[in-house]
Amino acid sequence: MDISFEGLEELRNGLLKEATMTKKKAVVRKHTGRLKKSAIKHAVFTGGRTGKYSKGATRRSIEAEYQPTQGKVKATTHYSGYLEEGTRFMSAQPFMKPAMEEIIPEFLTDLAKSEL
Structure with missing residues (x-):
């Protein structure tokens, strides 16, 4: 009895592509969160107005949005x-x-690793 399978290469490539996409999504999500934290850290302003605009409104307004690959x-x-x-x-x-x-440097490094 001989058993042969056809399409194994296509199946393998499809599974690898899906695994790679999952890794890329995780990298995007991780670094989007890191970017938000870094932007908040850098949002320290000098001079300017007094009153409601000098109390960290911009820092508090920084938000992150996630989509599957963005x-x-x-x-x-x-x-x-x-x-x-x-x-x-x-x-x-x-x-x-x-x-x-x-x-960006670590994001690009992690993104490149996700394609392995």
Whole structure:
């Protein structure tokens, strides 16, 4: 009696692809969380206004959103872009860019490892 299986290579490739996608999703989720923490850490501002805008509203507004293969971190105060980029009246006090620069190298390394 001879038994043969057809399609094993396709099955193997499909299983490897799914395992790789699961690993990638985990990497994205991990580093999105790390990016949020880093952005909060860097959101320390000097000068500026007194009153309700000087009490950490931007830090508290930083949130993370997750989708299967995408993570998004954003500050939701209406003036957070002015803090990041500056205006003609105030110097930039970036917090998102330094957070990205801190996280990206390890994110790329982990993403590359997930494809093995």
